[in-house]
Amino acid sequence: MKRRDFLKFLGFFSIGFFGFLGLQNLAYLSRPAPKKIFLSKSDLEKIKTLYLGEDFILVKKEIGYLSFSRRCPHLGCKLNFDPERELIVCPCHQSKFTLQGKFLEGPAKKDLRKIPSKLKDEGLEVELT
Ligand code: FES
Structure with missing residues (x-):
């Protein structure tokens, strides 16, 4: 060459x-930068089992909280809570998940996507990514 x-x-x-x-x-x-949602201590005290945010689900545990995306892993429908059966349910194709976010049945075939949350002195910060 x-x-x-x-x-x-x-x-x-x-x-x-x-x-x-x-x-x-x-x-x-x-x-886009991650969106942060803040729940104050008084907001957290009102939660009995679960809180449905616009884009996230917060599950109260004995020690701390679990946070998941509210989007169904199948086709992205917004998930709901069935208080009688204590399950997270998709209204579109009936996928069901435990309160730990584990897939139970339906076409989703995946667990719920966990999202980070931090417990602070003033409350809880959920980071939507
Ligand atoms: S979108 Fe949730 S099961 Fe299909």
């Missing part, structure tokens, strides 16, 4: 390589 051809190749390779890296960073930067 001639020196001139090699330099052309190197130039095109560099443009492609650094362009690719730049696009990766743009994709990373364009991701």
Whole structure:
């Protein structure tokens, strides 16, 4: 390979390589920031078993809380709580989940997606990703 051809190749390779890296960073930067929801201590005291937020489910445990996405892992319908059977139920195709987020039956075939939550002195912060 001639020196001139090699330099052309190197130039095109560099443009492609650094362009690719730049696009990766743009994709990373364009991701929406996680949304944080805060429940105060008085909000938490009102929860008997479970709290249905707009986008999340918070389950009260003996020690702490479990938080899940409220989106069904099948096709994304918004999940509900069946207090009689103490199950989380999808209204669209009837998938059922335990209060620990474990899949029981239906077409979803996956457990509920856990989402991070932090217990703080003033209450609980749920981070929707
Ligand atoms: S969307 Fe929930 S079971 Fe289909």
